[in-house]
Amino acid sequence: MALMDRFPRHVFSSRGWGLLAAGALALLAAHITGRRDLLALATLLIFLPLLALAGTRLLRPQFRVYREFSPSTVETSARSTVRLAVARSAAGSGHALMEERLPPRFGESPAFRFPSRSSLGGTSYYEYHLRSRKRGQFLIGPVTAEISDPFGLARRRQAIDDGDLLTVTPAAVDLSPTGLAGARGYDGATPTRAGANPSNDDIMTREYRQGDPMRRVHWPATARHGALMVRQEESVATPEATIIMDQRRSAYPDGGPPPRPGARRSGDRGGHEPVTCDAFEWAVTAVMSVSAHLSGRNYKLRCLDVSGSPAFLLSPSAPEPAAEEYAGASGLQSVAESLAAIQLSGAPPHRRDNTTTPDPVTGVPVTGSGPLPFDDRLMDKLAAHRQRGPILAVTGMLTLAEARALSPAAGLGANAFAIVITDGTPDTDAVLDALRLGGWRAVAVTAATALPSAWAAYDEDTAGAPAAAGQRGAGDRR
Template sequence: MFSLRLFRPRGWILLAMGALALLLALVLGRRDLLMLAVFCCALPAVACAAVYLLKPGFTVKRTLAPALGRVGSPVTVTLEVHGRTPGGGRVKLVEELPVSFRDVPTFSHPHPVVPRGLLSRYHYSLHPAHRGVFTVGPLRGQFSDPFDVTYVQRGLDDGDRLTIAPAAVELPPISLTDGRGQDGARSTPELAHASHDDAMTREYRYGDPLRRVHWPVTARQGKLMVRAEESVTTPEAALVLDRRAQAFGEGNKAIERFQIAGHSMVGLPELRTTAAFETAIVAAVSIAAHVLERGYLLRVLDHRGLPGFASSPSAPDPGAEEYSGSQGVFDVAASLAALELSETEDAPVAPFINGLAHKLHAGRRRGPLMAVTGLLSDAEALLLADMAESTQSAFALLLCSEPHEVESALDILRRAGWRATALTPGTHLEQAWLQLGQPAAIAGRRP
């Protein structure tokens, strides 16, 4: 890729001087003026051909740190450029960036503090204000001839992909599961294969304490038998993220109004989102981090029961549903970076129906269920309310502009056993999360 600027001001001046000398040579019949005219006209043409035909060999290595950026946290970019121009002149390097990053960094090559022709290293910082997938680069070089008559701009690389994830909010601890303490993080002990006595026992081994001897099975088997060791299972939680466009805006006009401008997506248009959905994204990444850091295995689903990040171009594994540990925190954040609202269909699939219920009922260890939704009608709230049957505890954050918009839905959920509260633009996420642990959030809970 290159862009050739025909001449610099010096080139146009030479051409003007050549034209004037040619005119005077014809009028005055002076051969020396004719030679000057030929020189002034030929030099820009030769310089233009030289910078176009002589392609410099440059190598560029770009390093982004951290590999996964976060909204509001700086990303350091390191450029390592090696190469020289055929004439040995300096090159102006320009890094192309999406419009939302504003400042375009420029450098001079070779670096002033290193010898000519050696590796030059440059650093600059990006300050992302929005989540998304961006292209950093390409790095372009402006190459000029030694006489500074003309120059050509060439792309030196193809750029690199930068993923900016939403920044998680540190949530205060609340009780997630009945009888599990403040944060519900205690593992669940279970007897291995506890279907019958024989399956719970094994032969005595030297060193086993006598208190573990299972005497009825010992008498039946005719040899000393002890109770099997307890196995510890990882507690399981589920997160349901509503992605319905109509639940987070007022049709296409609202979605267009809140589109994030300036995204340079990798083969994609701007994010399809709204201000309310951006709040839901922050809530989802915060809840996921909170749960995963407490040792849970987290299953993430959307409002239809499909894998929560199946349509996200930034997801490391779009088909994955389960996440655990620190790697799970990273994968969930990366997947949320480019997640969009689902497309509005003429005959949309009803949310919170059989597909989602089947996934939740199929859980081996039914732990807490957390839902982050937009506006819910009474019928939709009733469908979601039934999901509490498959869990030990259920929590819901309903995104809305004013609390009265979701009063009826909150009442339906609370009567079904959910801890539910509204999350408005004027409410901090930490405050709404704490409300889920208060009696007001579980008013009307059935026995």
């Protein structure tokens, strides 16, 4: 048996290799002795495994595979349940050994036999669990089936489906209430009351409802409409917030090299593990956490990159890459899915020349500097929603020129907050000073800074001291 184990098991089984060996010995014996009966036996022993091998190669397995993830998208470090249903799509019988192929990060691939003991109506059901500590999109599957002939002589392993993508989103960190909302309050509401003697042009009216006091009846509007109309003295404006996310590889010291030529790209079915680094992972978690924090307070979110484009335009996992505004629970879910596979783009760190580098998402060559950050396009986007809510920028390490270009944007928001992720370079203080001069409340952090500590710094008097480092924070949740 030990000798049989040395032969390839995916072509012939031990029984098949044994028959071939016996046939070879019978053929040798027939040649030595000249006996025809040994020659006939040798022919039969060799022919049977070869016939079985041809059958497994010509007759393809007919199966249908249904795969379901619960939940359909999962946060990092949370458990997702995978449910498989496998059924034959054509008449057939016999057993098959199957295996679900998984990316290496998920550990050993589960194997199972078809049909299962819980088979119902010809369909076998299986279930297993997955957990990932890193965000991304991962190809789960395909299911491979090891098919054997009825005599168990030959084997063939073949994929019977294409697999499905599991989206792992970054987990949000709970943030404490701060003065971020400004005049809107922590719940995001902005009550606006009419003056004591408003003009007719300023009054908003609605139809009279049972219980409305008669003192609120607006008689000119009643005369126009022919029905009782009352003053609507209070309204609630929809709160808005703008989040600027820096995705430039040049802004993150450990952004890493560009993908190898010919490497798998994000649009392929093979899943996508983003080009990233610890500092960028901190930024992703910060954007996710702030989005969840504001969305829970009824804010409508506007997400942009440093050039004024939609923040998730290049994200392979974005449901709507061109979208800028997100509202409600569905909007927050779209933000989470978009952040699942977002990655660094543009030139590597310290390459601000005119050489070309293929973008890791699109594959299109871009210049070393890429689009100009914080230029008029971004300012125009912010000016279009002037003073409608706070602006929060999560950036990598800025140059002094970039900080000065971003500085005037603080005047376009009700409040302006900046988180600069740095590696402690000497220019950090000058960058923060340039932002604060324009009205930003800015803090500097590292990838080891606890996100709640950085967030709480906005309620300090200066909002200038770096948040406490060395604590387990957003950068440690991968």
